Amino acid sequence: MTEAAVQTWEGPTMEVALKIWRVDEHGERELRTYEVEAPEWACLLDVLDIIKDRHDGTLAYRKSCRMMICGSCGMRMDGRAILACKERMK
Numbered sequence: 001m002t003e004a005a006v007q008t009w010e011g012p013t014m015e016v017a018l019k020i021w022r023v024d025e026h027g028e029r030e031l032r033t034y035e036v037e038a039p040e041w042a043c044l045l046d047v048l049d050i051i052k053d054r055h056d057g058t059l060a061y062r063k064s065c066r067m068m069i070c071g072s073c074g075m076r077m078d079g080r081a082i083l084a085c086k087e088r089m090k
Helices: 005-009 044-054
Strands: 013-023 031-037 074-077 080-083
Touching: 013 044, 031 044
Parallel strands: none
Antiparallel strands: 013 031, 074 080
16 A cells, blocks of 8 residues: 555545554563554555554564565464465454
């Protein structure tokens, strides 16, 4: 999702809450909660883009193809390995 798409989506939305482990410059871990509004069709990668673009520009993650084949957006969600571009939020 591009920044333009994030700002201009129309239609049904949903409230999404993510808890993400963040590490500060001293190596201290903190579980941060982000609550955002996203389109109903959003995948985890879309929601991460919204968080980075609108709430926390320091959030870092990998992404590349958005086609569910390269694996660069692989991460763990609720204890299981997933592709962020494939995992629907609804």
